[in-house]
Amino acid sequence: MRTEEETNIAIEKYSDVIRRICMLHLKNYADTEDVFQTVFIKYIQSSKVFENDEHEKAWFIRVTINACKDVFKSFFRTKTESLDALESYSNELSTEATDILQIILTLPEKYRRVIYLHFYEGYTAPEIGRILGKNANTVYTLISRAKKLLKSELAGEHNGK
Amino acid sequence: MENKIKSAFDEIKAEQELKTATKYLIYEHTHNTRSEKPSSRKMGLSAVAACLAFILCSSFLAYSIPVSAISLDSGNTSVELGVNCFDKVVKITCFDNEEAVTPLNLKNKNYKDAVSVLIKSTENCNDSAVLTVSCKNNKRSNRITEEIRTCHSADTQVQPLCGNQALAKEAHSHGISTGKYSAYLTLKQYEPSLTPEEAAALTMKELRERIAFYENDSKADYENETAVTTSSKHHSESTGKHHGEAHH
Numbered sequence: 001m002r003t004e005e006e007t008n009i010a011i012e013k014y015s016d017v018i019r020r021i022c023m024l025h026l027k028n029y030a031d032t033e034d035v036f037q038t039v040f041i042k043y044i045q046s047s048k049v050f051e052n053d054e055h056e057k058a059w060f061i062r063v064t065i066n067a068c069k070d071v072f073k074s075f076f077r078t079k080t081e082s083l084d085a086l087e088s089y090s091n092e093l094s095t096e097a098t099d100i101l102q103i104i105l106t107l108p109e110k111y112r113r114v115i116y117l118h119f120y121e122g123y124t125a126p127e128i129g130r131i132l133g134k135n136a137n138t139v140y141t142l143i144s145r146a147k148k149l150l151k152s153e154l155a156g157e158h159n160g161k
Numbered sequence: 162m163e164n165k166i167k168s169a170f171d172e173i174k175a176e177q178e179l180k181t182a183t184k185y186l187i188y189e190h191t192h193n194t195r196s197e198k199p200s201s202r203k204m205g206l207s208a209v210a211a212c213l214a215f216i217l218c219s220s221f222l223a224y225s226i227p228v229s230a231i232s233l234d235s236g237n238t239s240v241e242l243g244v245n246c247f248d249k250v251v252k253i254t255c256f257d258n259e260e261a262v263t264p265l266n267l268k269n270k271n272y273k274d275a276v277s278v279l280i281k282s283t284e285n286c287n288d289s290a291v292l293t294v295s296c297k298n299n300k301r302s303n304r305i306t307e308e309i310r311t312c313h314s315a316d317t318q319v320q321p322l323c324g325n326q327a328l329a330k331e332a333h334s335h336g337i338s339t340g341k342y343s344a345y346l347t348l349k350q351y352e353p354s355l356t357p358e359e360a361a362a363l364t365m366k367e368l369r370e371r372i373a374f375y376e377n378d379s380k381a382d383y384e385n386e387t388a389v390t391t392s393s394k395h396h397s398e399s400t401g402k403h404h405g406e407a408h409h
Contacts, residue, residue, distance in 0.1 A: 004191045011183055015175035023173055036175075036183045044187060097169040104166070119163050120170040150162065 007044045014060045020120070021061065024105070024112045025068035035067045061121075062131050065113065103153045111146035118143050227252050229296035229305060230329060231272060232338035234365035235283035238262065239338045242279075244272045244305070256338050256361070272305065273312055280313060291365050292319045293340030295329050337361045344368040351375035 018039055022032040042063055050056040093101070104112055113132065117123045123131070125139040132139070227243030240262050243252025250270050255262045265282060267275040280290050292309055296302035306321040313319075320340070332342030335357035345360035348371055360368065 004187055007187045008184055011180055011187070015180050015183075016173070019175035019179070020170055020173045033179060033182060036179060037186050040183050040187055041190060044190065093172050096165070097172040100165050100169040101173075104169075115166065116170065119166045147162075150166075154162065 001047060002044045004044070007040055010043055010056075010060075011040060014057065017057065017060060017121075018064045020116060021064045022068065023101075024116055025065070025109065026071060031071050035064060035071060038067045038070075039063050058127075058131055061117070065132070100154075103150065106153070107146065107149055110142055111149060114139060114142045115146050115150065118146075223247075224249070225251055228298070229294065229301055230339060231276060231305065231309075232293045232295070232340040233276065233279050233283075233290055234293075234338055234340050234344075235280070235290035236366070237364055238279075238283050239341055239365070240279065241338045242267065242272060242275055248272055250275045254333070254338075256336060256341070273308060276309055277312065289318065291340055291344075291369070293338070293343060294319065294321045295326070295339050296321075297326060335361065341365060341368065344372065348372050348375075 015036075018036060019032070022035050026032055026035065039060065043060075048059065050059065104115055107115070114128060117128045117131065118125075125143060126136040128134070128139045128143075129136040224245055224247065226245060228246050229244045230241050231244060232239070232241040237258050238261060239255070239257040241254045241256070242250045243254070245251045248271055250267050250272055253262065253267055261282060262279070265278050267278060270278070276292065283290055294302050294305045294309070296305065302321045306319050309319045320343075328342065329339045332339045335342065337345070337357060337360065341360065342357070344365065345355065345357055345368065348360065348368060349355050352371070352375075363371075
């Protein structure tokens with residue numbers, strides 16, 4: 001069991017990471033709130049000792065992805081309509097960021113995850129494999145396909161403009 | 162492309178209200194919920210503990226409640242043993258000669274051993290022991306009676322009293338054993354003025370002698386009566402014959 005103080009430090013440290021993963025998976029602010037609560041309650045109840053900050057961050061990413069998957073599994077969630085993911089995001093975003101994020105959100109979920117973990121968090125394919133519980137080769141394939149898709153989408157948008 | 166993705170994700174930050182709400186939830190969780198809501202493991206443990214307590218209590222009750230009674234009357238010893246469903250003596254009620262029964266330590270012994278010890282202790286009183294087995298269950302009563310009969314000499318009288326709990330209660334209210342009270346009731350048929358207190362002052366031998374006296378008496382009377390009736394019948398028959406012959 002962890003103390004309230006330790007958990008508050010973790011909230012400040014990892015909230016942005018968790019929020020980004022939620023944005024990629026969930027289209028509802030209420031679901032995001034639920035995932036936040038689930039993740040930090042798991043953290044306070046866990047007695048896992050982390051080797052370093054990177055290890056702790058990987059734990060948060062894995063737990064958040066699983067919590068997001070659980071939201072989709074729930075009966076209620078499958079029977080309700082959701083809002084647009086970016087609409088539920090209350091802070092102001094630049095036009096460029098909105099455009100690129102909207103393209104990413106149109107891609108299948110498996111690509112969205114690897115795009116975030118590889119291009120933003122800078123994880124290698126084997127590291128992503130460990131976090132997602134997937135084979136490294138599968139992750140390599142996912143990354144290259146995601147790259148292709150993104151490029152074509154971005155080119156399409158550019159041509160459209 | 163990578164830079165674009167990075168800067169787009171950089172703009173995504175957790176809302177302050179989201180952090181505050183989560184911190185508040187953690188505060189509530191550490192201050193209230195942790196003490197109020199027991200974990201499933203604790204709940205499971207308490208359920209197991211409750212089950213164990215229930216089993217222990219019911220076993221204790223089953224052990225401590227007597228389901229049958231064996232009363233022994235011999236000489237001036239009058240004692241009743243309460244026997245539980247495991248055939249163990251769990252209650253000893255002395256109506257007479259308590260000082261001789263208490264040192265025998267009969268409690269928690271098998272009833273057969275307890276009865277043997279009791280009979281041995283009353284051997285010197287020149288009076289054969291009378292045992293009365295009272296039990297709600299006929300089968301159980303007969304089994305105990307048979308087992309005692311097979312273990313002891315023919316001098317020892319064993320009588321079953323099935324399903325007569327009211328008789329046992331009545332006997333106890335008068336401060337005498339069920340066996341003695343049963344003998345008193347038999348004697349009362351011949352001596353209607355006899356009180357339970359007077360019967361309590363008598364030994365079992367004396368009670369049995371009195372009963373035997375009346376029973377032999379009535380038997381003799383009955384035999385006499387039968388003899389008289391038979392002889393009068395014979396007489397009338399023979400007279401009839403004689404009369405018939407005379408007619409002829």
